[in-house]
Amino acid sequence: MTSRLLSALVTLFGVVTLVFFLIHLIPGDPVEYILGDSARPADREALRLQLGLDQPLLQQYGSYLYNLLSLNLGVSLHSSQAVSALLAERFPATLELALAAFVIALLLALPLGVMAARKRGTAWDGGAMTLSLLGVSIPNFWLGPMLILLFSLWLGWTPVSGREGAGSLILPAITLGASLSAVLARMVRSTLLEVLNEDYIRTARAKGLSETSVIWKHALMNAMLPVVTLLGLQLGALLAGAVITETVFSWPGIGSLLIESIQKRDYPVVQGCVLLVAVSYLLINTLTDLSYQLLDPRIRVR
């Protein structure tokens, strides 16, 4: 447990360092990149000072780490708001979207996967797996506009974009959750099929339990471990996938903030967004790792 946390800390340090060096990857002068060729020399000098680019690289890195510890991520070049305030304002919307996508993915995938496993080899199974293959192959930047076309423009059931009321959450959540639910359904099916061959399932059936109880209580609980691993890894990926989904639906979260800031070349905000998503992703993965031990005590013993 301690070694896992320690290795997560080392990785966190690596992620933070990588984000710092992103700005220094820019071929040429970052100031020129941000302001363009037509900027006045005085403005360039001011920005250079503001970003601390006049200092030696190691010193910049040191003050970056120091500022991170005090949650100071710098100031937006565009609105002069603190980056941490901007992130705090936008993060709840992204979290809401990711969690809704997560729930939708589970609600779709569990019944689909269980049905495919129970009716293995039938048309139901084939249909479910074809659906899942489609789900992985449709990119979310296409699924989003298609859902808007169908449900917002033609049927008029949901708003086209924005974040007002529960109705506006549905389409973005489906768009973001679709591929996760497809992968998940496959995994539920395959782990369930493995578990269904175990002796204790035969025992459960032999003692006369109903098939529903055998599947949902005895089999599914034991099939959960790889599923939870996947879920943990995918929840982080949902945060990253939200970048595209939020852009499609003008959802006011971190993802659309990132793309807006890229367009405005507002570098401190870009850095902040990347850092926040990467750190949340790492955090979720570490928590997933630790949650194995709760779900499967055998791992703790080893």
Added chain:
Amino acid sequence: MKQRIALVILLLWVAAALLEPLLRITPNAVHLPAILAAPSPDFWLGNDGLGRPVGGRLIAGARIAFVVAFSTVLISALFGTVIGAVSGYVGGMLDHLVSRVIDIMLAFPGILLAIALAAILGPGIGNLIIAIASVGWVGYARLARSQAMSLRSSEHITAAVALGSGQGRIIFRHLLPLMMAPLLVEASFGLAAVIVAEAGLSFLGLGVQPPQASWGSMIREGAGFLLVAPHLAVFPGIAIMLVVLAANLLGDWMRDRLDVRR
């Protein structure tokens, strides 16, 4: 059967992409009377907001998609495999360092890093390839490393060591050929992933720049005309879906045929 269809779809698209210069397609030609026109006998897939032919732009987009996909997969597979194989075989400090770097890269959601890199490097096909490959090599490196570690103690390697082969010779002559099957499977799934990544970055405006056609930027442009001309966004999406579906099916099939466990 499924694999045959997948292969045919993929080959047709690759052929269209390769033959694009010969097909006398004018993806950027503006036809003012045909702005937002629905599919017609003259323009089979209709025209976009500037009156450019959607069909021609789809084929031009296929060229971009495959150029980016094949070069990115090639670069990241070569780079990743060599790093992973050397690190896994040699071990020691080098392996420690490489596996740390792999961990850190995997701790980053891939698409996020690609977006950040594409934004920093600026638009253009070359930068797009660099951005996606900088993320993509990690998967191959991890795979090659674990393969090299498990093959290291096999008998034919011991024999090669006993015969006095150098490390380089062992890695390139005795290790890499045995790793080809899983790498091929990985590369086939990689092809699908890169096509989606290219289209995604171009959708966000970070990839191919106008007036050049990319499937991703076509969907972005089409999303503005959903109500009046839905075909603008529908067709490029179907193109992406077909290619990705085909590449995934092919990957599944190769995995089963070559008996690779993922």
